[in-house]
Amino acid sequence: MEIRDLRSLVAVARTGSFTQAAKDLGYTQSAVSQHIANLERTVGRTLLTRRPVRLTEVGSRLAEHAAHVVLRIDVATTELAAIDDETAEVRVAMTPLADSRHIARALRSVRSASTGARMRMVTCSASVALARVASGDCDLALVDGIVASSSPLVLAEAGLLRSFVVGEEELVVVVPDDHPLRGDSIDLDALTDAQWVIAPDLVCSLPELLHLPPSAVAASATATFTFDGTDLMTLLELVAAGHGLALLPRRVCSLVDGVRTLRVRRPNLVNRTELLVLRSAIDRHRTIITALQG
Amino acid sequence: MEIRDLRSLVAVARTGSFTQAAKDLGYTQSAVSQHIANLERTVGRTLLTRRPVRLTEVGSRLAEHAAHVVLRIDVATTELAAIDDETAEVRVAMTPLADSRHIARALRSVRSASTGARMRMVTCSASVALARVASGDCDLALVDGIVASSSPLVLAEAGLLRSFVVGEEELVVVVPDDHPLRGDSIDLDALTDAQWVIAPDLVCSLPELLHLPPSAVAASATATFTFDGTDLMTLLELVAAGHGLALLPRRVCSLVDGVRTLRVRRPNLVNRTELLVLRSAIDRHRTIITALQG
DNA sequence: TCAGCTTACGCCGAGCGTAAATATG
DNA sequence: CATATTTACGCTCGGCGTAAGCTGA
Numbered sequence: 020m021e022i023r024d025l026r027s028l029v030a031v032a033r034t035g036s037f038t039q040a041a042k043d044l045g046y047t048q049s050a051v052s053q054h055i056a057n058l059e060r061t062v063g064r065t066l067l068t069r070r071p072v073r074l075t076e077v078g079s080r081l082a083e084h085a086a087h088v089v090l091r092i093d094v095a096t097t098e099l100a101a102i103d104d105e106t107a108e109v110r111v112a113m114t115p116l117a118d119s120r121h122i123a124r125a126l127r128s129v130r131s132a133s134t135g136a137r138m139r140m141v142t143c144s145a146s147v148a149l150a151r152v153a154s155g156d157c158d159l160a161l162v163d164g165i166v167a168s169s170s171p172l173v174l175a176e177a178g179l180l181r182s183f184v185v186g187e188e189e190l191v192v193v194v195p196d197d198h199p200l201r202g203d204s205i206d207l208d209a210l211t212d213a214q215w216v217i218a219p220d221l222v223c224s225l226p227e228l229l230h231l232p233p234s235a236v237a238a239s240a241t242a243t244f245t246f247d248g249t250d251l252m253t254l255l256e257l258v259a260a261g262h263g264l265a266l267l268p269r270r271v272c273s274l275v276d277g278v279r280t281l282r283v284r285r286p287n288l289v290n291r292t293e294l295l296v297l298r299s300a301i302d303r304h305r306t307i308i309t310a311l312q313g
Numbered sequence: 314m315e316i317r318d319l320r321s322l323v324a325v326a327r328t329g330s331f332t333q334a335a336k337d338l339g340y341t342q343s344a345v346s347q348h349i350a351n352l353e354r355t356v357g358r359t360l361l362t363r364r365p366v367r368l369t370e371v372g373s374r375l376a377e378h379a380a381h382v383v384l385r386i387d388v389a390t391t392e393l394a395a396i397d398d399e400t401a402e403v404r405v406a407m408t409p410l411a412d413s414r415h416i417a418r419a420l421r422s423v424r425s426a427s428t429g430a431r432m433r434m435v436t437c438s439a440s441v442a443l444a445r446v447a448s449g450d451c452d453l454a455l456v457d458g459i460v461a462s463s464s465p466l467v468l469a470e471a472g473l474l475r476s477f478v479v480g481e482e483e484l485v486v487v488v489p490d491d492h493p494l495r496g497d498s499i500d501l502d503a504l505t506d507a508q509w510v511i512a513p514d515l516v517c518s519l520p521e522l523l524h525l526p527p528s529a530v531a532a533s534a535t536a537t538f539t540f541d542g543t544d545l546m547t548l549l550e551l552v553a554a555g556h557g558l559a560l561l562p563r564r565v566c567s568l569v570d571g572v573r574t575l576r577v578r579r580p581n582l583v584n585r586t587e588l589l590v591l592r593s594a595i596d597r598h599r600t601i602i603t604a605l606q607g
Numbered sequence: 608t609c610a611g612c613t614t615a616c617g618c619c620g621a622g623c624g625t626a627a628a629t630a631t632g
Numbered sequence: 633c634a635t636a637t638t639t640a641c642g643c644t645c646g647g648c649g650t651a652a653g654c655t656g657a
Contacts, residue, residue, distance in 0.1 A: 084389035095378035
């Protein structure tokens with residue numbers, strides 16, 4: 020069982036495609052095919068169905084182990100490479116809707132402490148943010164997600180990463196102005212059959228949120244309007260045009276006309292933003308972390 | 314960074330020798346040397362001192378990551394190989410002084426439940442027991458160690474293994490009958506300068522116990538009598554002959570004449586025995602586990 | 608001096624890419 | 633029929649063992 024094979028398994032599982040995985044990893048698609056064949060030969064069982072490409076039960080188990088292994092290898096490499104790295108640049112990977120107000124302020128205080136500090140920030144998906152931090156491509160990840168209050172957002176991954184809660188925000192359902200729903204609040208369970216505008220790159224969908232099985236997630240994804248982008252204004256315009264509803268933190272909903280918001284009555288359901296740091300890099304970024312918590 | 318290189322690093326770190334690591338892994342010594350050279354080249358720093366072979370600071374960091382990776386790879390392999398494995402044999406790896414009374418009884422109840430059940434038991438060091446369980450060579454590990462009561466014995470390794478406390482036993486200092494120490498109890502701190510018979514394969518030594526730095530451990534190892542064996546009777550005879558003291562659970566001390574025991578006054582210090590199982594194999598061995606806990 | 612780690616070197620196998628074959632929807 | 637994975641094949645590169653070299657106790 021080789022690391023490159025496990026990397027390919029993780030990539031195929033994530034992308035759902037041999038071809039895309041190969042592109043991500045810088046291989047030809049043929050090579051990825053051989054990697055998976057290697058694993059399936061050593062395990063003696065099918066790890067993935069083809070057409071569509073999906074993990075089998077056994078494949079899921081191995082993929083979980085593989086993800087841990089790959090992450091730890093990346094973290095180890097990053098950690099050892101950072102030992103005598105004196106670059107002062109702070110690089111932050113964040114999900115598009117993560118609450119960046121606090122870190123923006125914290126970075127100001129770093130700038131005033133050391134005048135030459137350079138900074139870089141990039142938005143991406145939560146899993147990409149995690150990978151960027153693990154690989155040393157970024158120092159900090161600021162990710163958000165919908166969770167029951169006080170439950171963990173990301174698996175803090177066996178002591179490799181440490182997470183700090185940056186904030187929790189109220190969730191609202193965004194509806195068009197002319198939507199029949201009245202009142203100023205709503206129970207999510209009443210909306211399972213509603214039409215949704217799903218923006219997987221921007222926020223998790225309702226079926227995922229309610230922990231429905233993958234089949235239901237896939238079904239709802241075809242049944243509703245899917246927006247493959249991270250542009251918040253476009254999403255809200257789609258809602259205003261009546262293509263469906265959206266579930267968002269209230270902070271981001273006042274961008275366009277033609278929509279109104281309903282408070283979510285589901286108790287303890289919030290949009291949490293967390294800061295992720297490699298445990299081995301906590302000292303290096305203590306200034307920012309303490310500024311965030313202060 | 315390749316798995317075989319990391320395996321070699323772990324083996325060299327454990328054995329303190331390239332040659333021995335190569336034997337353990339089934340390579341030539343030259344190959345292991347190349348593995349370490351690979352790692353040192355990719356990291357760009359020295360991982361091990363030579364003569365004597367010891368981990369550097371950087372090497373320790375990488376070795377810890379490597380141990381996690383290797384363990385998880387082994388566990389994944391074992392887990393997937395066990396999916397359609399219907400052998401009824403129960404294989405237990407245990408440390409020599411682990412309290413086996415309860416598992417012996419638990420295995421009786423398994424035997425009466427299914428008459429054809431085969432069993433195998435082997436004694437080895439705790440780390441070997443862990444490796445045997447991870448590699449699927451054994452199903453259960455029964456390991457003991459001296460700990461403060463209610464603190465964990467083995468790192469339950471990031472969710473890969475689950476541990477069950479089998480029992481905690483009182484610790485005693487074994488002294489020759491004619492030893493000047495009087496009374497029936499003693500404070501361990503009064504014994505740091507005493508002569509000890511150290512049996513690293515049987516029980517951890519006092520300096521290790523008191524969390525002294527490695528230098529102190531090494532120094533004491535040369536200053537006292539070292540017994541490289543697991544034979545309890547021989548150890549007690551060495552104590553009786555005045556070569557030094559030993560720290561043991563009371564249960565095992567009545568084997569020879571010429572020694573007496575002093576209760577350890579250090580509060581909360583016990584010899585704990587734990588059962589380790591792969592999380593993925595808990596269901597398979599539920600009969601034994603429930604019998605142990607009942 | 609000698610045990611033990613490193614280096615040189617040649618052979619072999621493994622993995623990659625190209626390209627043709629195959630399968631599925 | 634189009635798209636995506638598998639298989640065939642050859643080339644290259646990397647890793648292994650053998651054996652010679654080196655070095656510190």
